[in-house]
Amino acid sequence: MVNVLELAGVTKKFGDLAAVDDLSFAVREGEVFGFLGGNGAGKTTSIRMVLDILRPTAGTISVLGRAPGRENSRDIGFLPEERGLYRQMKVIDTITYFGRLKGMSASAARSHGRELLARFGLADNEKTAVDKLSKGMAQKVQLATALVNRPRLLILDEPFSGLDPVNQGLLEHEITRAAHDGATVIFSTHVMQHAERLCDRLLLIAKGAKRFEGSQDEARATLPARLSVVARSSPAALPGVAGATAVDAPVDGWQQWDVALDPGVDPGAVLERCTISGVALRRFEPRRATLHDVFIHLVGTDADAGSVAA
Numbered sequence: 066m067v068n069v070l071e072l073a074g075v076t077k078k079f080g081d082l083a084a085v086d087d088l089s090f091a092v093r094e095g096e097v098f099g100f101l102g103g104n105g106a107g108k109t110t111s112i113r114m115v116l117d118i119l120r121p122t123a124g125t126i127s128v129l130g131r132a133p134g135r136e137n138s139r140d141i142g143f144l145p146e147e148r149g150l151y152r153q154m155k156v157i158d159t160i161t162y163f164g165r166l167k168g169m170s171a172s173a174a175r176s177h178g179r180e181l182l183a184r185f186g187l188a189d190n191e192k193t194a195v196d197k198l199s200k201g202m203a204q205k206v207q208l209a210t211a212l213v214n215r216p217r218l219l220i221l222d223e224p225f226s227g228l229d230p231v232n233q234g235l236l237e238h239e240i241t242r243a244a245h246d247g248a249t250v251i252f253s254t255h256v257m258q259h260a261e262r263l264c265d266r267l268l269l270i271a272k273g274a275k276r277f278e279g280s281q282d283e284a285r286a287t288l289p290a291r292l293s294v295v296a297r298s299s300p301a302a303l304p305g306v307a308g309a310t311a312v313d314a315p316v317d318g319w320q321q322w323d324v325a326l327d328p329g330v331d332p333g334a335v336l337e338r339c340t341i342s343g344v345a346l347r348r349f350e351p352r353r354a355t356l357h358d359v360f361i362h363l364v365g366t367d368a369d370a371g372s373v374a375a
Protein backbone atom coordinates (compact mmCIF):
# COMPACT_ATOMS: atom_id res chain seq x y z
CA MET A 66 0.00 0.00 0.00
CA VAL A 67 1.44 3.35 -1.08
CA ASN A 68 1.28 6.32 1.25
CA VAL A 69 0.07 9.47 -0.46
CA LEU A 70 0.81 11.58 2.59
CA GLU A 71 3.20 11.00 5.46
CA LEU A 72 3.94 13.21 8.43
CA ALA A 73 6.81 12.21 10.71
CA GLY A 74 7.33 14.01 14.03
CA VAL A 75 5.86 17.26 12.73
CA THR A 76 5.69 20.20 15.12
CA LYS A 77 4.54 23.73 14.36
CA LYS A 78 5.05 26.41 16.96
CA PHE A 79 3.56 29.89 17.01
CA GLY A 80 5.65 31.54 19.72
CA ASP A 81 5.33 29.26 22.74
CA LEU A 82 2.21 27.50 21.44
CA ALA A 83 2.69 24.12 19.77
CA ALA A 84 -0.32 24.25 17.38
CA VAL A 85 0.88 20.87 16.03
CA ASP A 86 2.87 18.73 18.41
CA ASP A 87 5.12 15.88 17.22
CA LEU A 88 2.44 14.59 14.84
CA SER A 89 3.00 11.43 12.79
CA PHE A 90 0.46 9.70 10.55
CA ALA A 91 0.07 8.32 7.04
CA VAL A 92 -2.71 8.43 4.45
CA ARG A 93 -2.85 5.53 2.01
CA GLU A 94 -3.57 5.81 -1.67
CA GLY A 95 -7.28 5.70 -2.53
CA GLU A 96 -8.69 6.07 0.94
CA VAL A 97 -11.09 8.64 2.36
CA PHE A 98 -9.32 9.93 5.42
CA GLY A 99 -11.01 11.95 8.16
CA PHE A 100 -9.00 14.50 10.03
CA LEU A 101 -10.93 15.01 13.24
CA GLY A 102 -10.50 17.34 16.18
CA GLY A 103 -12.29 20.11 18.05
CA ASN A 104 -11.80 23.82 17.44
CA GLY A 105 -8.15 24.81 17.66
CA ALA A 106 -6.92 21.19 17.59
CA GLY A 107 -4.41 21.94 14.82
CA LYS A 108 -6.21 20.64 11.70
CA THR A 109 -5.88 23.74 9.54
CA THR A 110 -2.28 24.31 10.61
CA SER A 111 -1.42 20.71 9.60
CA ILE A 112 -3.15 21.08 6.23
CA ARG A 113 -1.32 24.37 5.58
CA MET A 114 2.00 22.62 6.16
CA VAL A 115 1.05 19.84 3.73
CA LEU A 116 0.32 22.51 1.12
CA ASP A 117 3.55 24.41 1.86
CA ILE A 118 1.64 27.51 3.01
CA LEU A 119 3.38 27.08 6.39
CA ARG A 120 6.71 25.42 7.19
CA PRO A 121 7.04 22.99 10.12
CA THR A 122 9.19 23.97 13.09
CA ALA A 123 10.38 20.33 13.18
CA GLY A 124 9.69 17.03 11.44
CA THR A 125 9.21 15.94 7.84
CA ILE A 126 6.28 15.78 5.43
CA SER A 127 6.01 13.77 2.24
CA VAL A 128 3.15 14.48 -0.22
CA LEU A 129 2.80 12.19 -3.23
CA GLY A 130 6.36 11.08 -2.57
CA ARG A 131 7.81 14.60 -2.53
CA ALA A 132 8.39 17.41 -0.07
CA PRO A 133 5.51 19.93 0.04
CA GLY A 134 5.82 22.50 -2.73
CA ARG A 135 4.59 23.85 -6.04
CA GLU A 136 5.53 20.69 -7.96
CA ASN A 137 2.59 18.94 -6.25
CA SER A 138 -0.03 21.49 -7.21
CA ARG A 139 -1.11 19.79 -10.46
CA ASP A 140 -2.04 16.65 -8.57
CA ILE A 141 -3.77 18.33 -5.64
CA GLY A 142 -7.20 19.87 -5.23
CA PHE A 143 -7.72 22.06 -2.18
CA LEU A 144 -10.78 23.61 -0.58
CA PRO A 145 -9.55 26.08 2.07
CA GLU A 146 -11.42 26.75 5.30
CA GLU A 147 -11.56 30.47 4.56
CA ARG A 148 -13.37 30.53 1.26
CA GLY A 149 -12.35 33.23 -1.13
CA LEU A 150 -12.71 33.71 -4.87
CA TYR A 151 -12.24 36.70 -7.14
CA ARG A 152 -15.55 38.37 -6.54
CA GLN A 153 -16.01 40.10 -9.88
CA MET A 154 -15.06 37.07 -12.00
CA LYS A 155 -17.73 34.96 -13.68
CA VAL A 156 -18.27 31.47 -12.32
CA ILE A 157 -17.01 29.53 -15.34
CA ASP A 158 -14.00 31.87 -15.77
CA THR A 159 -13.08 31.30 -12.12
CA ILE A 160 -13.08 27.53 -12.53
CA THR A 161 -11.18 27.76 -15.83
CA TYR A 162 -8.60 30.04 -14.20
CA PHE A 163 -7.92 27.48 -11.46
CA GLY A 164 -7.69 24.71 -14.04
CA ARG A 165 -5.09 26.74 -15.95
CA LEU A 166 -3.10 27.24 -12.73
CA LYS A 167 -3.03 23.44 -12.43
CA GLY A 168 -1.62 23.08 -15.94
CA MET A 169 -4.85 22.32 -17.85
CA SER A 170 -5.70 23.78 -21.23
CA ALA A 171 -8.43 26.46 -21.10
CA SER A 172 -10.82 24.31 -23.13
CA ALA A 173 -10.33 21.20 -20.99
CA ALA A 174 -10.79 23.24 -17.80
CA ARG A 175 -13.90 24.97 -19.19
CA SER A 176 -15.50 21.76 -20.32
CA HIS A 177 -14.89 19.94 -17.02
CA GLY A 178 -16.02 23.11 -15.21
CA ARG A 179 -19.35 23.00 -17.06
CA GLU A 180 -19.77 19.35 -16.19
CA LEU A 181 -19.18 20.11 -12.50
CA LEU A 182 -21.56 23.09 -12.51
CA ALA A 183 -24.28 20.92 -14.05
CA ARG A 184 -23.73 18.29 -11.34
CA PHE A 185 -23.88 20.97 -8.64
CA GLY A 186 -27.14 22.47 -9.95
CA LEU A 187 -25.38 25.64 -11.09
CA ALA A 188 -25.58 25.23 -14.87
CA ASP A 189 -27.65 28.42 -15.14
CA ASN A 190 -25.08 30.42 -13.16
CA GLU A 191 -22.14 29.87 -15.46
CA LYS A 192 -21.98 33.56 -16.37
CA THR A 193 -22.93 34.94 -12.95
CA ALA A 194 -20.29 37.01 -11.15
CA VAL A 195 -19.11 35.24 -8.01
CA ASP A 196 -20.21 38.08 -5.70
CA LYS A 197 -23.82 37.65 -6.88
CA LEU A 198 -23.97 34.08 -5.55
CA SER A 199 -25.27 32.95 -2.18
CA LYS A 200 -22.66 31.70 0.31
CA GLY A 201 -23.53 28.05 -0.32
CA MET A 202 -23.49 28.50 -4.10
CA ALA A 203 -20.08 30.21 -3.92
CA GLN A 204 -18.85 27.32 -1.83
CA LYS A 205 -19.92 24.86 -4.52
CA VAL A 206 -18.05 26.93 -7.11
CA GLN A 207 -15.00 26.78 -4.88
CA LEU A 208 -15.42 23.01 -4.64
CA ALA A 209 -15.48 22.93 -8.44
CA THR A 210 -12.14 24.82 -8.50
CA ALA A 211 -10.72 22.07 -6.25
CA LEU A 212 -12.05 19.29 -8.49
CA VAL A 213 -11.45 20.77 -11.94
CA ASN A 214 -8.01 19.17 -12.41
CA ARG A 215 -9.26 15.71 -11.35
CA PRO A 216 -6.76 15.70 -8.47
CA ARG A 217 -5.03 12.57 -7.24
CA LEU A 218 -5.16 14.08 -3.77
CA LEU A 219 -8.18 16.10 -2.69
CA ILE A 220 -7.81 18.07 0.56
CA LEU A 221 -10.93 19.67 2.00
CA ASP A 222 -10.72 21.84 5.12
CA GLU A 223 -14.07 21.89 6.96
CA PRO A 224 -15.92 21.41 3.66
CA PHE A 225 -19.37 20.91 5.19
CA SER A 226 -19.58 24.14 7.15
CA GLY A 227 -21.95 26.68 5.61
CA LEU A 228 -23.81 24.12 3.47
CA ASP A 229 -27.49 23.26 3.90
CA PRO A 230 -28.43 19.57 4.37
CA VAL A 231 -29.09 19.01 0.66
CA ASN A 232 -25.72 20.43 -0.32
CA GLN A 233 -24.01 18.52 2.50
CA GLY A 234 -25.42 15.39 0.86
CA LEU A 235 -24.16 16.56 -2.52
CA LEU A 236 -20.70 17.09 -1.07
CA GLU A 237 -20.70 13.63 0.54
CA HIS A 238 -21.63 12.23 -2.86
CA GLU A 239 -18.75 14.13 -4.53
CA ILE A 240 -16.26 12.82 -1.96
CA THR A 241 -17.43 9.25 -2.56
CA ARG A 242 -17.32 9.81 -6.30
CA ALA A 243 -13.76 11.23 -6.23
CA ALA A 244 -12.62 8.23 -4.18
CA HIS A 245 -14.40 5.85 -6.57
CA ASP A 246 -12.52 7.49 -9.45
CA GLY A 247 -9.22 6.72 -7.68
CA ALA A 248 -8.49 9.93 -5.76
CA THR A 249 -7.31 10.00 -2.17
CA VAL A 250 -9.52 12.33 -0.14
CA ILE A 251 -8.57 13.99 3.14
CA PHE A 252 -11.15 16.15 4.86
CA SER A 253 -11.13 17.86 8.21
CA THR A 254 -14.24 18.18 10.31
CA HIS A 255 -15.51 18.46 13.83
CA VAL A 256 -18.88 16.98 12.84
CA MET A 257 -18.64 13.27 13.54
CA GLN A 258 -21.58 12.10 11.42
CA HIS A 259 -19.91 13.09 8.16
CA ALA A 260 -16.80 11.22 9.19
CA GLU A 261 -18.92 8.25 10.22
CA ARG A 262 -20.53 8.00 6.80
CA LEU A 263 -17.43 8.63 4.71
CA CYS A 264 -14.12 7.67 6.29
CA ASP A 265 -12.13 4.53 5.62
CA ARG A 266 -9.67 5.65 8.27
CA LEU A 267 -9.38 8.61 10.55
CA LEU A 268 -7.01 10.63 12.67
CA LEU A 269 -8.14 12.19 15.90
CA ILE A 270 -6.09 15.08 17.25
CA ALA A 271 -6.39 17.26 20.34
CA LYS A 272 -4.11 20.16 21.24
CA GLY A 273 -1.99 19.39 18.19
CA ALA A 274 -1.18 15.81 19.25
CA LYS A 275 -2.41 12.50 17.90
CA ARG A 276 -4.96 10.67 20.02
CA PHE A 277 -5.95 7.99 17.53
CA GLU A 278 -5.24 6.79 13.99
CA GLY A 279 -7.02 3.85 12.38
CA SER A 280 -10.27 2.51 10.94
CA GLN A 281 -13.71 3.25 12.35
CA ASP A 282 -13.97 -0.25 13.78
CA GLU A 283 -10.61 0.19 15.48
CA ALA A 284 -11.82 3.54 16.84
CA ARG A 285 -14.97 1.93 18.26
CA ALA A 286 -12.91 -0.89 19.76
CA THR A 287 -11.20 1.67 22.02
CA LEU A 288 -14.49 1.84 23.92
CA PRO A 289 -15.78 -0.88 26.25
CA ALA A 290 -18.81 -2.57 24.64
CA ARG A 291 -22.36 -1.69 25.72
CA LEU A 292 -25.48 -3.82 25.52
CA SER A 293 -29.20 -3.31 25.60
CA VAL A 294 -30.67 -6.22 27.56
CA VAL A 295 -34.24 -7.15 28.60
CA ALA A 296 -34.05 -9.67 31.44
CA ARG A 297 -36.00 -11.05 34.44
CA SER A 298 -33.10 -10.32 36.81
CA SER A 299 -30.22 -7.84 36.89
CA PRO A 300 -27.15 -8.78 34.86
CA ALA A 301 -25.00 -6.46 37.04
CA ALA A 302 -23.27 -9.27 38.98
CA LEU A 303 -22.22 -11.30 35.94
CA PRO A 304 -18.46 -11.56 35.29
CA GLY A 305 -17.33 -9.00 32.69
CA VAL A 306 -20.19 -6.59 33.44
CA ALA A 307 -19.00 -3.19 34.69
CA GLY A 308 -22.49 -1.90 35.44
CA ALA A 309 -26.17 -2.18 34.56
CA THR A 310 -28.66 0.69 34.64
CA ALA A 311 -32.41 0.01 34.59
CA VAL A 312 -34.25 1.78 31.76
CA ASP A 313 -37.93 2.69 32.48
CA ALA A 314 -40.15 0.53 34.70
CA PRO A 315 -40.34 -3.27 34.32
CA VAL A 316 -43.22 -4.67 32.22
CA ASP A 317 -44.68 -7.96 33.46
CA GLY A 318 -41.45 -8.63 35.35
CA TRP A 319 -39.21 -7.90 32.37
CA GLN A 320 -36.73 -5.08 32.90
CA GLN A 321 -34.69 -3.29 30.25
CA TRP A 322 -31.04 -2.71 31.19
CA ASP A 323 -28.33 -0.54 29.72
CA VAL A 324 -25.25 -2.68 30.35
CA ALA A 325 -21.61 -1.55 30.23
CA LEU A 326 -18.97 -4.27 29.90
CA ASP A 327 -15.45 -4.22 31.28
CA PRO A 328 -12.81 -3.17 28.70
CA GLY A 329 -12.00 -5.95 26.23
CA VAL A 330 -14.93 -8.19 27.26
CA ASP A 331 -16.75 -9.80 24.34
CA PRO A 332 -20.59 -9.59 24.43
CA GLY A 333 -20.73 -13.25 23.34
CA ALA A 334 -19.00 -14.31 26.56
CA VAL A 335 -21.60 -12.41 28.62
CA LEU A 336 -24.45 -14.02 26.69
CA GLU A 337 -22.99 -17.43 27.49
CA ARG A 338 -22.79 -16.43 31.17
CA CYS A 339 -26.45 -15.40 31.16
CA THR A 340 -27.38 -18.84 29.86
CA ILE A 341 -25.18 -20.69 32.37
CA SER A 342 -26.41 -18.56 35.28
CA GLY A 343 -30.06 -18.92 34.25
CA VAL A 344 -30.68 -15.21 33.62
CA ALA A 345 -33.85 -15.26 31.48
CA LEU A 346 -33.48 -12.99 28.46
CA ARG A 347 -35.88 -11.45 26.00
CA ARG A 348 -33.40 -9.14 24.31
CA PHE A 349 -29.61 -9.08 24.12
CA GLU A 350 -28.28 -6.45 21.72
CA PRO A 351 -24.73 -5.11 21.48
CA ARG A 352 -24.99 -1.32 21.03
CA ARG A 353 -22.82 0.20 18.38
CA ALA A 354 -20.71 3.08 19.67
CA THR A 355 -20.75 6.27 17.62
CA LEU A 356 -17.66 8.24 16.63
CA HIS A 357 -18.97 10.92 18.94
CA ASP A 358 -18.71 8.43 21.86
CA VAL A 359 -15.19 7.60 20.69
CA PHE A 360 -14.25 11.27 20.49
CA ILE A 361 -15.49 11.96 24.02
CA HIS A 362 -13.70 8.82 25.27
CA LEU A 363 -10.35 9.60 23.62
CA VAL A 364 -10.25 13.36 23.88
CA GLY A 365 -11.57 13.15 27.39
CA THR A 366 -12.46 16.40 29.06
CA ASP A 367 -15.67 18.22 28.32
CA ALA A 368 -13.65 21.36 27.71
CA ASP A 369 -11.96 19.72 24.73
CA ALA A 370 -15.09 18.03 23.48
CA GLY A 371 -17.42 20.93 24.08
CA SER A 372 -17.01 22.34 20.60
CA VAL A 373 -17.69 19.07 18.88
CA ALA A 374 -21.08 18.55 17.29
CA ALA A 375 -22.71 15.20 17.96
Ligand SMILES: Nc1ncnc2c1ncn2[C@@H]1O[C@H](COP(=O)(O)OP(=O)(O)OP(=O)(O)O)[C@@H](O)[C@H]1O
Binds near residue numbers: 105107109255
Ligand atom coordinates in the same frame (compact mmCIF):
# COMPACT_ATOMS: atom_id res chain seq x y z
N1 LIG B 1 -0.92 32.16 12.38
C1 LIG B 1 -1.10 31.81 13.66
N2 LIG B 1 -0.49 32.48 14.65
C2 LIG B 1 -0.66 32.15 15.95
N3 LIG B 1 -1.41 31.10 16.36
C3 LIG B 1 -2.04 30.38 15.43
C4 LIG B 1 -1.92 30.70 14.03
N4 LIG B 1 -2.65 29.81 13.33
C5 LIG B 1 -3.21 28.97 14.24
N5 LIG B 1 -2.84 29.31 15.49
C6 LIG B 1 -3.23 28.62 16.74
O1 LIG B 1 -2.93 27.25 16.57
C7 LIG B 1 -3.93 26.42 17.16
C8 LIG B 1 -4.47 25.46 16.11
O2 LIG B 1 -5.23 26.19 15.15
P1 LIG B 1 -5.86 25.52 13.85
O3 LIG B 1 -6.46 26.61 13.04
O4 LIG B 1 -4.84 24.66 13.21
O5 LIG B 1 -6.98 24.59 14.48
P2 LIG B 1 -8.18 23.80 13.80
O6 LIG B 1 -8.10 22.41 14.32
O7 LIG B 1 -8.16 23.99 12.34
O8 LIG B 1 -9.42 24.51 14.47
P3 LIG B 1 -10.90 24.92 13.88
O9 LIG B 1 -11.71 23.67 13.88
O10 LIG B 1 -11.35 25.90 14.94
O11 LIG B 1 -10.69 25.53 12.53
C9 LIG B 1 -4.96 27.38 17.74
O12 LIG B 1 -4.66 27.53 19.12
C10 LIG B 1 -4.71 28.67 17.00
O13 LIG B 1 -5.05 29.79 17.80
